[in-house]
Amino acid sequence: MSLPRIAIDAMGGDEGVRVMIEGAALARRRHDRFKFLLVGDEVRIKAALENHPNLRASSEILHTDGVISGEDKPSQALRRAKGTSMGRAIEAVKLGHAGAAVSGGNTGALMAISKLTLRTMPGIDRPALAALLPTLGDNDVIMLDLGANTECDSRNLVQFAIMGAAYSRVATGRAEPRVRLLNIGTEETKGTEELRDAAAVLKGAAENLAMSFDGFTEADKICRGDVDVVVTDGFTGNVALKAVEGTARFVADLLRRGFSSSLRSKIGFLISKPATDLLKHHLDPNNHNGAVFLGLNGIVVKSHGSANAAGVANAVAVTARLLEENVTERISADLARLGGSTWRMPKGLTGVQEERA
Amino acid sequence: MSLPRIAIDAMGGDEGVRVMIEGAALARRRHDRFKFLLVGDEVRIKAALENHPNLRASSEILHTDGVISGEDKPSQALRRAKGTSMGRAIEAVKLGHAGAAVSGGNTGALMAISKLTLRTMPGIDRPALAALLPTLGDNDVIMLDLGANTECDSRNLVQFAIMGAAYSRVATGRAEPRVRLLNIGTEETKGTEELRDAAAVLKGAAENLAMSFDGFTEADKICRGDVDVVVTDGFTGNVALKAVEGTARFVADLLRRGFSSSLRSKIGFLISKPATDLLKHHLDPNNHNGAVFLGLNGIVVKSHGSANAAGVANAVAVTARLLEENVTERISADLARLGGSTWRMPKGLTGVQEERA
DSSP states (O other): OOOOOEEEETTOSTTTHHHHHHHHHHHHHHOTTOOEEEEEOHHHHHHHHTTOHHHHHTEEEEEOOBOOOTTOOHHHHHHHGGGBHHHHHHHHHHTTSOSEEEEOSOHHHHHHHHHHHHOBOTTOSSOEEEEEEOOSSSSOEEEEOSSSOSSOOHHHHHHHHHHHHHHHHHHHOOSSOEEEEEOSOSSTTOSOHHHHHHHHHHHHHTGGGTOEEEEEEOGGGTTSSSOSEEEOOHHHHHHHHHHHHHHHHHHHHHHHHHHTSSHHHHHHHHHTHHHHHHHHHHHOGGGGOOEEEESBSSEEEEOOTTOOHHHHHHHHHHHHHHHHTTHHHHHHHHHHHHTHHHHSOOTTSOHHHHHHO | OOOOOEEEETTOSTTTHHHHHHHHHHHHHHOTTOOEEEEEOHHHHHHHHTTOHHHHHTEEEEEOOBOOOTTOOHHHHHHHGGGBHHHHHHHHHHTTSOSEEEEOSOHHHHHHHHHHHHOBOTTOSSOEEEEEEOOSSSSOEEEEOSSSOSSOOHHHHHHHHHHHHHHHHHHHOOSSOEEEEEOSOSSTTOSOHHHHHHHHHHHHHTGGGTOEEEEEEOGGGTTSSSOSEEEOOHHHHHHHHHHHHHHHHHHHHHHHHHHTSSHHHHHHHHHTHHHHHHHHHHHOGGGGOOEEEESBSSEEEEOOTTOOHHHHHHHHHHHHHHHHTTHHHHHHHHHHHHTGGGGSOOTTSOHHHHHHO
């Protein structure tokens, strides 16, 4: 089966065309079935392709003049989307010209344009941003939402759990991913009403959903490797993700200071370099690049603005895996399985949705 | 000037009497002006004191039969408080028999008993739990609230900022601590309404309050050393703190694995031990033990349940510093300075308080 094309917003990311094209070329070298739609300034894309004949041979270029900048507010980005590399890359997914889009541009703009262009899947109220984080265990852990929705109700959290579990099945191969809600304690009474309500719904429905749900987890256990999916609202998830990233960098900086504090330490560092390289490999955000907007009619992957070519290649690989494994269809199937009486939220839990409807 | 006595809940903490007494003795060896009221089972306290004649000479024992357990819910703890070591240690502060209390027991219970016994200071709606975290800069950073209040309004956040700044002045000596609200971006439009409202109030009042306020910070910048006080609601603060702690442990575990992966790495480890010891020192939670409940009529410090004697000694040292520097009076003075028209929240920001009043 041939893999659908991946649309690359070639103008996104802090360093733009060069890094995006190099990343795509690197991904292409690893998997020669990958095909691309490169969206952006044709002259600059062609120049960047000169060093990458294999990528050139498996790509088509879609020229655009405009670029969404890091400063564009989501509302501005929506107005300008049509003529930009980001807007056209997402539109290509809608039109079926590509199976998925990857962008290193402005997250808020990417979210807004993706939502408006692709719309949320039937049964999903809001899309969520999900990423893989390293753990001490055998698998990465998936955390969502990482910032797409500042405030979430219990129904959103239940939907995030379903989407996260589907992603985890693809990423880890586990038949019943271990799903937990992020809270400030594991007792049933802890946290907000939204969390307690979502836990009650998931407890009742987990068996039906091919997930193992056992209530709450705390933020110090995200990376321990005993949980596969950590579900939270976008505010908390964004704070938790950044706290993890910041602390990993903090510890690496402390270690660097330590190792350069004396000649003895410097020598020790050189000898133990394989050990610290292992650490560096685990902590390099490029090795976990590629956050996915789940819950849309199509796949959109956010590559970190500061990702290098290896990072972009990782984001492309994540995208390809989601495409190959039909994650969107899987989420639909799970939503259908939850269907009927189970899916109706218990009375009193539906407040926000009813008002909206 | 003689320092008021510090009441020690000798029965709290995972290992109970022995560790609490050893910690107090260690603190006493470092600062011989410290005096203690040791609250708990007299027989066991006396036995633990046998190895610590200096501590015995500067302590009085207050016998109690009861102990608050880790499983006691706050409501149960409140009912049982009177006959317990935790309850009597806090009562001693209220009665003026001690200047402050330190406990390693159940946080929820400590919070509930402290609030009911000591009441919040005039001008403070809710107390907050604050702790010092290590940074790459010259000073530790203070983060609050760490879990005392699951949901907070803008007025709570403004009060936390004032209390955190007062603590920072004591802990770091900075005349105008750099205060920030924890958010998911630094733009004015980011985050919840509560955060935006609190930022507007602090922006207007910062000069009057001897703090440098410059809006929002993100969770990856908590430990960078360019902020002195990070203000947040108790849910987010608890998640951020645990994410920081968990990641530091995660990285240390990865490093340990790396160093034991080969003979070469093991040798490198031995040679570079001064470097890794520096890291260990920075990351050992015992070196940052002692979270403070701010905003009460009296000082209550929570020592981590799993702290060792050095950790307890640190919590005692934190307590003594807060006592010596009259942090409670300082917060009162700041609240008074904010007073008058500045302190009235702009219209529309006072919702919750007006309803409560």
